[in-house]
Amino acid sequence: MLEERNIPREWVMLALESPDRTEIGADNNIHYIKESHEFGPRTFRVIVNPGATPNRVITFFFDRRLRMPL
Template sequence: MLQHARDVLARRAIPVDWVERALTAPEAVESDRVDFELEHRLLRILEAGNRVVRVIVNRASTPQRVVTAFFDRRVTL
């Protein structure tokens, strides 16, 4: 996980557990519109009132690295 991702998780009060769940069992996966190396993994978080967390991963790196994560108000799953 990149330092930027750690910082935004803390600032946005997103537990690492939710990010791990989105990585291992996402409800939806989207390719990034600009950078083909990035992948967006989305998961509805029941504990957060069914809000959707979007985790952006660099799938070209090994192991895959979390770039950032945020609650996405535009998406419903």
């Protein structure tokens, strides 16, 4: 998934290790939210299934609903 979308693995690790915010989704997946200035002011989510062993990253996306202030 990361290679297909040209997403640096470091972004995922950064979100998992030091998120700006976390949320628990309705499906009990954990949403790690991180702000990035690398490609302009953007916010992205890494969604993880905590029930899988080891925990599994489900998806990564830039969340346009959570725009950073300029």
